[in-house]
Amino acid sequence: MKSIKRTQRITSLVILLFILGMAVLVFKLVHESSFYMMNSDKHELGFVYDRTGDVLFDGTGEGSYPDNYFLDVGNIIGDDSGQMNNTLVANNIEKLNNYSFSNGLIQDGGKAAIYTTLDHAANRAVYNAFGYQDGCVCAYNYKTGEMLVCASIPSLDVTKGYDNIGSFRPGTLLSKPMSGTVPGSTQKVSTVITALEIMGSSNLYAKSYNCSGKYINRTGDSIDCHNIYGHGTQNIQEAFENSCNPFFAQLIEDDEMPLDRIMKQYEKMGYVLNGGEPQFYEIDGIQCATASTTLEDKYQFKTQWGCIGQGDTLVSPMQLMMWESAIANESGKMTMPYFIDHVTDVKGHIRDKAKTRYSDKLFSESTASAAKQILLTNGADKYSYSIVGYNVGVKSGTAQVDEGAHENSLLVGFVDDPSFPIAFCILIENKDSGYLTTEQVAQVLLDNLKNNN
Amino acid sequence: MESLDLIFCAVAAAALDICIFVLIITAYREKRSTKKNWRQISNDMELAEQDKSYELGCDEVLIGRHASADIRLPDLSVSRYHAMLTVANGVWTIKDIGSKSGIFVNGELTREAVLHENDIIKLGNRRLLFRKRRDSRVR
């Protein structure tokens, strides 16, 4: 009777709980099924395309392509062999699998694909421009964030396999724009931004220091200029264009640049200071290093060199390029780059359309405008004959690596044209091993991007 | 999966579904025969008061004032757990399970007694008649 009803209620409760559990289970199974399939050995991968529909990766392994067709994108697009973990395919392989729970694994005719924003023709042209020298180039649209070029030399053609992996040149399996490198004088862009932010532009423009070829700092160490005769008295624009080390050393020692504010501004911009945990940006699953440096005592050699461009400073070329977007946009916010424009699922429906995203504010708009002016003036004054046809704001750099054994050449900058908003960073390793200059690479880069636009 | 294969799998699943459905309906229809069987076992008896009748639906029926009692008599003269009715071999028995006022069957105070048709049970101030179940439709 009443207690029989209670018996029924207990049974109903148990059954109900079980049915709830089963519902949760079915939901979880349907949603995570593509993850489970990726962990099995049953894959039917699709294609990766560039922005024009050109193939960058063929997951079916059955297409035939001209020799070295994928050479220039090998270490950024990658493949499913597991040899390179920090590539687009390795980190987005689930999107490429022709599988869905309702349809199962489709052997032929699955339309799963990743459509990237890269420009294969421009990428290849830039890659070939390096010839036998090594380095990397990255370029993107700083209004939308679309990555257009990301080449790292040396690279590999993934269709050729890894049998001779022992004879690959060092760095073949890495995409160099993603890892930190010594920035050289391109670091001065960060220092200028910091100075503008702390002092304000009118105050900074009023500053002038003397360069006599070397400067003995307050702890007694010598900061040498690359011009042994010195540049004389300069203001910030002149020092920037001359890339004068003693000027910047004195700027850092200036009382109006307290160390704690320098450190705070550097951290805002993404630097990891004094041996902290390395930080990364994630660009469609690919890990990109930010920057790191040591700032301990602003009167001391290492700290000053760190702000000038050597010392312990390491910045990734991508980060250098992203800072340019914050300057070129005059907003102080970096446009976050992305590779994947959209993904199509196994039936061909478009999913995951990319959206433009910005970072937090790194510095104020007035700082951005002032820095933009400094860079543009530098470009107009010094580079109008080497980079022809574009209104660019640039900073060059020479970095000493391997304890001074080699020097890398860098060029970082942006194009000031609303219809052609490109920011770029070019690195040539071991610049004395050949005749290539960063300006030549920049010319090839911008010409190809403009033509394909 | 080819679409034809899919159809066959779906057909098998549908057949199973229909089978389960039919069996559930069978179970519901068996309710009637279960009820008939119970009435046969319990000799189809019920307890009646002046205006109410109580069904005896289980083989152990608790009468008392407590909320969990199967036949609830909210009268202060009735104890919380007053009496228990049990059936076996078609015979109903009433037993006193510790009441203050005791049970009177046909006027006699007992602790345990076999019930016969039309017996009158007195619990406290309440009188219950043990009679054959009457369908409310039948007059």
Next chain:
Amino acid sequence: MYANPIAYVFSCIFVLIAHSAMLCNIWFNGKFDEPRDIAVLGAAVIILDIAYFVVILAFKQISYALDFLLILVLGMSIIFQSCFGKVGFDVKHYITCIVCLAACKGGYMLCRDHKLLQDKKPYIYGAIGVMVLITLVFTSAENMWIEIGSFTLQPSEFIKPLFVLACATSIADQQKKHKILIFNVVYENIALFCIMAVICLVQVKSHDYGSLPTFLSIYTVGFLLRICYPKAKFSKKKLFAVIAVLIVFVLIGLKYAPDYVQHRLHVDIWSDKTGDGYQQSQALIGIANGGWFGVGPGKGFLCHVFAFDNDIVFATISEEWGLMFALMMVLTIIIITAIPLVNPARSYFHGTMSACVCAAFIVQMALNIFGSCNLIPFTGVTIPFISTGGSSLMVSGLMIGMLMAGQSPVFKEHKQKKQEDSEPAWRWKE
């Protein structure tokens, strides 16, 4: 059923149709060497169906729904098990299913009369004691089975139905309180608590943590129904105290559990795919591979994984027949446990028995399915009728027999040693 011949015939027909549809599906989608294999399987299943339909007519039951559901599930189970890997005919499973049906009828005959069982209560407790001793003496953590000839028996499984009976018989004596020191206790409650503790220790010793929740659920349901029994006075405060103590025990148990248990609890199956997480990760991959409609009977790959036919059988069926089919199989078993809701028992004994059996089935199924799909740590329990395993099937058959007994009970008082004149049930008072 004699009152419902139409329902009987319809049920027979539909069960046969369901099984035939499955056999058709094998014919069109399955992987088989020659059509003869399917014919053998089909014949065996259909013959078993028809034989059972005839046999149940010999038992005068009020409700036959459970019988039909049982033969439906067992037929499905035989078909599933025979198709794993390749369509064939699993003779061992077939024989254990027949034993299961026999056990079902045996359980039915045994448990119909609850007055008889009340009298035989000491035997029940004795039998539990014997089974516990056998478990302790003959089995150990490494080997949970006793081998008799070519059959293996798992003694700890047989404790389940006995425990259910013990819980059910304890209900009626709730009003017999005895005074020990200053407490009013009911002997049965103490006895059951002791048995529960002993069973827990035995399970812990034999490292069979899978069955522990099943026993606990049976005890809990029995406990709750004792509280609901009208005469048992149990205050809400005591209930909360008991729940709190239980939670504390569980937490302590989890914290101080031995190493291999801790490992099982915290394993991340995807990072340890070839070690501890192997069976579960393969099971999940199998289910993903199958999709809604499966890859086809016999075409799955899970049959190469260890324990594919009892511990991860849900995933194996899901892969070959599809997730939809596997869910419907689970639904069938749920309906079996829900039949007592449609036709409730009319005595506390049978009601408690039904509720305990339902709890045991559902908890066991939940442990198996959720464990193999990584919602809870993996335990090695079986799904009641689908997994292979002689002891598991026999015990499940016994418990279904108990459910059937609850649907068609008898209410007879037994003759005492001296013969009494049975008075007619009613006589007119003069």
